[in-house]
Amino acid sequence: MRTRTIGLLNRRYLPRWAVLMLDVLICLASFVLAYLILDGTPLKFQNVWPTPLRALFILGINVFFFYIFRTYAGIVRHSTFTDVFRVAAASFFTAITVVTYNTTYYFFQGEKIFLTTAVILYMFFSFTLMLFFRIAVKEAYQYIRRMNTAKIKKRVLIVGMDNQTINLGRALTSESDQAFQLIGFISDDNSTKRLNVLGKPVFLTSIKKDSKEFSSLLEKHRIDGVLMVRDSLSVAETNEIVEACLANKIQVFNMPSVENWNQKQDLQTQIKHIEIEDLLDRYPIEIDSAIIKNDLEHKTILVTGGAGSIGSEIVRQLSLFNPRKIVVLDNAESALYEMELYLENNFPDLKFASVLADVRNIDRLEMIFATYKFDIVFHAAAYKHVPIIEKNPYEAVGVNISGTINLANLAVQHGIDKFVMISTDKAVNPTNVMGASKRAAEMYVQSLQEKIGTHTRFITTRFGNVLGSNGSVIPHFRKQIEAGGPVTVTHKDIIRYFMTIPEACQLVLQAGTMGKGGEIFIFDMGKPVRILDMAERMIKLSGFQPYKDIDIKITGLRPGEKLYEELLSETAESLPTFHSKIMVSKVPTEDFYKVSEKIQAIVKATNQNKKTEVVLKIKELVPEYISQNSEYQFLDIQHQN
Known part of the structure; x- marks a missing residue:
């Protein structure tokens, strides 16, 4: 059912010819309605032309102005003031044209084809019904869209109770097209007990990996993810929250503080999955x-x-x-x-x-x-x-x-x-x-x-x-995870500073x-990071299980690579x-x-196309240079002998 609804929302199910035909039917209904209303009044229709011919004439003029003003060009479910103006213009000029023709005919022939009151009623009914048709389609589409979106929204909790998180909650609840449905807030502050903020409950619980209370809360309210304002939390707090969420197999989302919101972007694009960079033990750098x-x-x-x-x-x-x-x-x-x-x-x-x-x-x-x-x-x-x-x-x-x-x-x-x-x-x-x-x-x-x-x-x-430099390990792991794995690590004990x-x-x-x-x-x-631990965590943050959904392979140290720097x-x-x-x-x-x-000797060796000689000359300049996992290791052995 969801697939069908999404398909309906995503397709242009009213093509231009269909919009034009519906407008013509509305105009025909308007002509009939005007005729029925005036038929029981003292006003009498002219008998110069038969009624079907009068209907065909006025509909033809209307279709001509539909074409001139391209009333059928827009997508009905996204109708704007411009579309309404086009419909109004087509109706108005149709009436003006018919009245002008009617007056001219009367001037030369001494009798009228159309009753002026009927033309005005026709214009009023046709415009009103076409406008109503567009409003009805647009509102129906929005209703279906809201219903469908509500079904696929991620049910989230916001961590913390302060101005930052309340502002984030207000933004989520005030914008209906968000991909997130706010269920409530999480706080470990007793003063927030039994509070309701923005009509949402504040759940008093501690977010810990082994917390049964937290796990029960997630299960009871069918929570899909947790959303936090990263700038307001320490690295240790962030890691604790992430570990608890990963243990309960729910997603973790990150949002910048209010003052760092990009006003040119909508809120949804600024809410992102927590990244491994946010979990590394880094502290703000202060410079003079x-x-x-x-x-x-x-x-x-x-x-x-x-x-x-x-x-x-x-x-x-x-x-x-x-x-x-x-x-x-x-x-x-x-x-x-x-x-x-x-x-x-x-x-x-x-x-x-x-x-x-x-x-x-x-x-x-x-x-x-x-x-x-x-x-x-x-x-x-x-x-x-x-x-x-x-x-x-x-x-x-x-x-x-x-x-x-x-x-x-x-x-x-x-x-x-x-x-x-x-x-x-x-x-x-x-x-x-x-x-x-x-x-x-x-x-x-x-x-x-x-x-x-x-x-x-x-x-x-x-x-x-x-972190994040061209060719560095984190973007490399990210690409491997997106491709479905495996993630390759050169050694299980390799560590790096970041x-x-x-x-x-x-x-x-x-x-x-x-x-x-x-x-x-x-x-x-800062502290060195074990690359294997980083790979496992990145896989978990992406919503997968290491070694189960995405495998990790140990490939062996690359030429010249150290276990630690x-x-x-x-x-x-x-x-x-x-x-x-x-x-x-x-x-x-x-x-x-x-x-x-x-150095001149090194440069001279490069001109001789002998890379072993080049490396040997570099070793003479840099005596502490000892090759590892490399084809040049024999040079060190020769030197020792």
Whole structure:
């Protein structure tokens, strides 16, 4: 029954010809009605034309104006004032035309065809009945739609009793087309006992995984889901609620706080399933905006890799600090174009330039530096995917090492004040080519800082995985779940640190204000997360059971992959800064000329098309680089022997 009703609602079951025919029948009925009413009065019909001919004539005129005003063009169930106006115009001009013809005939022949009163009555009845027909269809459709929607709405409870949740409840109850039916509120505050809010009960219960009272409440009221205002709850509270809901096999929905509602979107699109990102043990990052603004305001800034995950967020955050100009440099044409459109739409007053270029092309970079005269460079351009780079070490050298050298040298030549490089925790005791190439880049800028005559301040920021970045694990798992599985995890014990993209970029900007030159700043990444646990939880949040509805397969560590990442090497020490989330790593600095000589050997090896030789030269520069799960492990064995 539900399928049939939905089908009826979704199809245009009154095509144009049917609307036209119904209107003609209404007009015919109106003519008959006018005739019957006047037949018993002293007013007498003219006998020049027989009654059927008069009916055919007036209906023909009416159909002509139906065509002129396209009264049949709209969908009846969605009739608007415009549709009503068209019907009124068709009726009015029909009457005017008939009366005009009637008067003209009388002028030439001395007698009338139509009774003027009959024409006016016909116009009144035809318009009224056609209007009533449209209103009746529209109201019937809305009634069926409301009845059908009520059957398929999710029955939800709102967690908490405060202004935020009451406003959310009011929005749900006042908009009939929502996909949610509010059953009531849940509170553990005794003062709310026996309260009714917005005509809905407040249930006094504690939401816990093993709470029989909560389970009984869900079963009694046939609850499909729980809705919460995430911003008003701590991570621990959110996790507790989610665990209880998953244990009872109901869905969990998330809504932003009232002040963060997007007024351009309807409420329903802003209510979303709770995501794994909301459950990770993250805490708000506090930054000193005044110091950052003083550092960035009225500056011309280059962001390399500016269309990538990290680079684009750096650009967004820089845009808030009134820079003179931002130059967004990237070699990905489509992504750069999307970034350009985003900035035009969201920062109309921002002065920026989109530059399609490759950091490996020194001649192109020289032209760009000469044109824009940068004050600050944020270097986020890099190849970062471990398995791909493990197979293609030449590209790691070209982008991660040579690209960084090109930019760093130009920064010194052009007297740029500050160069902030985005590095990675994979550069610490690297086990893969990607991490080793980033460590090589770190070593170069650190040694360049110590070179006599270097006035540019080189600052390196190092952090772990960022949530939601291109190619990261969470979007990958999400796609696998949507495809029905299996979800693939490389090792049952693998763990990772996670940080959101905005968090990481906020700390990059803050660290940029601290640097005196030559430092490596590391970020507090919070608690590490077991990837298998994350996969299981994501499956549950999607409404499935791990290993039953969607399988999880352990595929084995990928080439160069570690079980866990480190933020500090054994030879480094960390010192606190004024920001609790940022530490500075004291890493020994190598001699510039020795580093440069070894890097030249690496670059030379790439020109010989011998990737093993390339990796060997990288290992000579970065002695702590020990390959794991990699084809290059034999190089370490040879070195040990």
